[in-house]
Amino acid sequence: MKNDNKQSKQKILIFQQNGSGETKINGLRRYGKDLFELEVINIDKILPPVLDDTRAYLPRNISCDLVLDFLRHNDLSTDLAALCAQKDIPIIASGKKIVGEKSITPPTCCGLPRLTGLGNYGEYFGAPEFEVEIEDGKIAGVTVVRGAPCGASWEVARRLIGHPAEDAARKVGLETQFYCSANPAGWDPIYGKSPVHFAGKIHSKQLKKAIEKVLALL
16 A cells, blocks of 8 residues: 555544454554554453443543444443544444444445545545456456455455456455454344355455456456
8 A cells, every 4th residue: 555645644543342453453554554543442341231321431532533433332332423423523333233423334344335534544444446467367466455454355365366367256255254353143134144244245246346347458
């Protein structure tokens, strides 16, 4: 990922519980290069099922460009979304069912579409976008234009080199499920898939689109 001088660092505030967002945080640091200023708030205490008052765990004031919610406790996520709405800060809470004026809740981190107002994060992370090179019917190169913050898009792209182009979309779908850090036990009744299966499907679909674009020019 290249950073031109016109881009300024985007300040992202990340909330996680017991390492719940660690793979995404590592992915942002590795593939986000110098595009982001990350601040991580860790909540590592054992919490009761219901929190009537979350003020002991959440800050009363926040200042940033974007919030990423990797929290596991619904009461924390709900109150965090309300705080973001109050401060007019967009919040991405993948897989959540929370409601909030500034809340964006794609089924997975790699299910985030391109939306305005998300800065560098929305430009480089979310639903994957690929550019491919094909030689003699095989994948000769893959560029990840936009990928999953967990890093799965980049990991699977490396494993496609030399693989037959006609089978690459199937392969990337399976490989993504191996690298995906979403909870495989979850199930989304709307999409009819677990988050891991959803991640595999969207990577497969997007790679197929990139391959078809190249083949149309050959």
